[in-house]
Amino acid sequence: MRFGRTPEQTAFADALDDLLGAADTPGAARSWADGDPALGLSLWQRLAELGVAGLLVPEEYDGLGASPVDVTVAFERLGYHGVPGPWVESVAVLPALLTQADEAKVLAGIASGQAVATLAAPRLTPRALDADVADHAFALTTTSALYRAEPGDRHGSVDATRRLFDLTPTEQIATVDAGRSLDLGTLACSAQLLGAGSRLLHASVAYAKQRHQFGKPIGAQQAVKHLLADVRVALDFAAPLVHNAAVDLEAEAPTAARSVSAAKVAAGDAAYLASRTALQVHGAIGYTREFDLSLWILKVRALVGAWGTPAEHRARILESLVSGEGAR
Template sequence: MNFGFTEEQTLLREQARRFLDDEASMSVVRELMHSDQGFSTAQWQQLANLGWLGLIIDPDHGGVGLNWVDLIVVLEEMGRSLYPSPFISTTLAASVLGDLGSDEQKKDWLPGMATGQQIATLALFDRHGDPIAENITLAAEEADGLVLNGTKQFVADAGSADLFITACRSGGSLKLALIPRTAEGVSVTATATMDRTKRTGALELSNVHVAANDVINLSNDDLSRIVDKGVVAITAEMVGAGEQVLEITTGYARERIQFGHPIGKYQGVKHTLADVYVDVESFKSLVYYAAWTIDHSPEELPRSASLAKAYASDAFAEIGINGVQLHGAIGFTEEYDIQLYLKRSKWARPIFGDSDHHYERVARMAGL
């Protein structure tokens, strides 16, 4: 029994921390988040050189072949720094290809993703709701492969993606179509979100032909596994971000003097921060375990992922608000960093399902 990290994982965390401290200080993050592209192409190449872009890609396809517990170490640190990049999108896309792709599809895409040449993303859902399979409504016509017409909204990192793994249905079944940005009939409108470190966009498809060997059959279980991995990735970032809110705000509470004492001496402030600590510790444990189940106990993944995301969505939303509120007026200024974490908490809440969605799923799995 060992619910801790290995020495290698600790070194990986140190490496991530060093890179982010050196290359992605808050002033750099702010510069990137106000740029059109939203991330740094030069740094993307550095991520590839560090092996992170191929972290979970198998060595046969140019990756490092590590697992999800290793991955969350890096994600936690990226979350702490609010590091902007299409890292989660590309990693999830790589994971989908690794699990479900044909040999040919893997050969076509994975090596380029590991070296940083190709950025990929998932374009899954057309609506919000439950069960998730019903959220895929884009209909495809069958014609020696598929023909797609329609628009996918809220596609993460749409602006930078070279490949869109696009969910649709044809006949009664779900499919994933591999659509390169360069395919005929594809157009993309990209935008930032309230959290400018996270990008989104719309993928418009007008008579896009997808060859039969660029199509993957998708079962409901496959879909839920994809989403659960997304949940783990986002929640791991929330752990780092949550800890950073705590770090910034306890620092402020130790130094800000009112009524003759540091405000952290007062229980109204102290207890709120203690609640934040309890919550971050708790969704940290939940997401660590969920990450472990991905590679070691897949049948436990749905419940573990939902418990983690449900807890974290509620708690982190509150943490974002408390971080700003405990700073008083200065927390509300653009110049001060704490508000960026509040924006991240708003962004993270609905992505891959909010707490209502995940608690309902937990209730269903418990036979209620």
């Protein structure tokens, strides 16, 4: 088994970096938070042209039929560049559910980037992200009943780019097996956390090199070096867990659910450490909303609790270990 990215996946990540690095993603995120999604939707369409929107849509619906590993490649870059929108719901979770529901038109729209979709599901994501922007909203009222839904009241988030809405189910369209799809959502969120944590680390290293105190860069101080090194180690330990979870999901391994939870916990802890360290290294400027760093700090804080809290995922890991489920 190959435990690493293929040349094609590396090239895919590079292509995403080229596109997103040339775009004003902080500007798109700020506009999105203010209720103007035009820049974000334009970016959505450009990413769809690279295949991101249709990664998990089956080929018969004009998608790529890609693997969970491909999903982690894409979502790590989305997290690194701070792209707003219901990407997890539309790209990682809904394709398999809508395939079971035989929603061919919606699937083709998602794959082309012409349609944005969102989802609410019990426990993991009880409120739908960006339901006012989405063309299609769906609700899982249990782990198996999939409904079309209409957006209701909006709720705030620590991350202003995450616009959360209650959903009212309207029409049941299918009975589905949602377990793997929800795990794919958790996996995609974990990859986003990895990317956001890496962005915060890179910003902190750059700032530590240029910020001078007492005649030399603050990065020359051993204490600062150790803080940044701890973040690097945490991210490097989390990355293989995210990749392993993707491999387990692709292989439908009995340990897949446990692997996904382990990835979410590790990626969340590493990204949160990156955000705390970024604040400490940047000092007072790190607290200002006008400074772009805040976009990633707040996103990490929101994503740590999204798609299952650390406590919930630790409990799932413990339950799996105690029961011997998926033992090998």
